[in-house]
Amino acid sequence: MKKILITGGAGFIGSHVVRRFVNKYPEYHIFNLDALTYAGNLENIKDIENKSNYTFVKGDIVDEAFISELFNLHDFDGVLHLAAESHVDRSIEDPLAFVKTNIIGTVNLLNAAKNQWKNNFKGKRFYHISTDEVYGSLGAEGLFTETTPYDPNSPYSASKASSDHFVRAYGETYGLPYVLTNCSNNYGSFHFPEKLIPLFINNIINNRPLPVYGDGNYTRDWLFVEDHAIAIDLVFHKGKNHETYNIGGFNEWKNIDLVKLLCQIMDQKLGRHAGDSEKLITYVKDRPGHDLRYAIDASKINKELGWKPSVTFEEGLEKTINWYLNNEEWLQNVTSGAYKEYYQKQYS
Numbered sequence: 001m002k003k004i005l006i007t008g009g010a011g012f013i014g015s016h017v018v019r020r021f022v023n024k025y026p027e028y029h030i031f032n033l034d035a036l037t038y039a040g041n042l043e044n045i046k047d048i049e050n051k052s053n054y055t056f057v058k059g060d061i062v063d064e065a066f067i068s069e070l071f072n073l074h075d076f077d078g079v080l081h082l083a084a085e086s087h088v089d090r091s092i093e094d095p096l097a098f099v100k101t102n103i104i105g106t107v108n109l110l111n112a113a114k115n116q117w118k119n120n121f122k123g124k125r126f127y128h129i130s131t132d133e134v135y136g137s138l139g140a141e142g143l144f145t146e147t148t149p150y151d152p153n154s155p156y157s158a159s160k161a162s163s164d165h166f167v168r169a170y171g172e173t174y175g176l177p178y179v180l181t182n183c184s185n186n187y188g189s190f191h192f193p194e195k196l197i198p199l200f201i202n203n204i205i206n207n208r209p210l211p212v213y214g215d216g217n218y219t220r221d222w223l224f225v226e227d228h229a230i231a232i233d234l235v236f237h238k239g240k241n242h243e244t245y246n247i248g249g250f251n252e253w254k255n256i257d258l259v260k261l262l263c264q265i266m267d268q269k270l271g272r273h274a275g276d277s278e279k280l281i282t283y284v285k286d287r288p289g290h291d292l293r294y295a296i297d298a299s300k301i302n303k304e305l306g307w308k309p310s311v312t313f314e315e316g317l318e319k320t321i322n323w324y325l326n327n328e329e330w331l332q333n334v335t336s337g338a339y340k341e342y343y344q345k346q347y348s
């Protein structure tokens with residue numbers, strides 16, 4: 001039985017990846033390592049917690065001794081590394097937390113894998129999951145390709161860029177077999193309501209203002225999280241060693257257009273008058289260093305591995321909104337306590 005370590009599996013994307021791997025690969029034993037920060041929640045993976053091929057390990061990737069011991073104990077065959085501090089606004093408030101988890105945490109994992117595998121890399125693989133934000137900001141034209149130079153603008157994207165460089169360096173210097181993907185903005189179930197889509201769904205439900213940064217004319221490419229999990233599965237199993245793949249939704253939206261679409265759908269779902277939710281839109285102070293536009297050229301993963309998104313944005317958004325409306329208890333649980341303090345500080 002292969003032993004696979006997935007880090008950050010109690011978070012948004014990680015929970016979808018863990019669920020997919022545990023259910024699809026009974027021949028693997030999946031170890032989910034997560035520190036359960038504010039963004040990690042065991043509720044996200046409750047449906048698989050009793051599966052015989054699954055073990056949850058609570059721990060911090062920054063803790064060198066702990067990570068090295070964990071690798072000694074289990075001798076993993078593969079690593080899918082998703083654990084990270086992931087929110088740009090929090091990185092502006094506390095950059096060091098991002099340096100610790102995203103850079104030092106990643107190097108700890110790389111070191112542990114290198115030391116454990118002792119140059120015998122046959123059948124081993126380290127998969128680093130990263131973001132398109134490492135490429136910086138696009139103007140009105142163009143797409144990020146795998147050869148676009150790194151040009152990160154936020155402490156979050158700088159920390160992810162740095163971790164990507166370390167992964168490559170371990171590949172070049174020690175021959176560590178790695179694959180790396182840079183993906184655009186995800187949306188879907190179990191998404192912590194600090195990011196645009198779940199935050200605004202939650203605020204519409206609660207008739208709270210919808211804080212649009214700046215003029216709202218910022219563009220993001222949106223991908224349904226389950227399609228990202230499918231791409232991750234494919235790259236882990238079929239991707240070429242030492243290669244990077246961009247993953248995107250072919251689905252660019254200006255924030256303000258996306259917010260208006262969300263408002264329209266939510267009005268219908270909640271039985272409100274058309275236009276009610278749009279009245280909640282409030283333009284607020286812009287995010288410092290706000291990247292104007294992200295857009296992905298995902299033709300490499302499409303051509304080489306045959307991946308493309310399986311759902312349209314309309315279908316994905318419908319599924320996502322329905323999930324939040326049917327899981328208000330989850331929303332209430334994650335927005336109690338510390339969330340309130342964060343919200344007050346960020347939006348007051």
Ligand code: NAD
Pocket residue numbers: 007008009010011012013014033034035036037038039040041059060061062081082083084085086087101105129130131132160182183184185186187192
């Ligand atoms: P998330 O914030 O929802 O989850 C992160 C998880 O990592 C949480 O469960 C948290 O408890 C865990 N974690 C944080 N610090 C840790 C530490 N020191 N030790 C162990 N566990 C720790 O993040 P997400 O949105 O699911 O993103 C997952 C990965 O995908 C990240 O690496 C992120 O950079 C990348 N990514 C995210 C997006 C997106 O749109 N969300 C897009 C592209 C890439």
Ligand code: TYD
Pocket residue numbers: 088089185194195196197199211212213214218219220255287
């Ligand atoms: P976010 O979901 O934080 O993802 P990222 O910054 O990683 O792209 O933000 C998506 C876009 O929405 C981004 O342009 C910032 C904007 N935004 C708002 O306008 N208001 C908000 O309250 C948030 C959280 C984001």
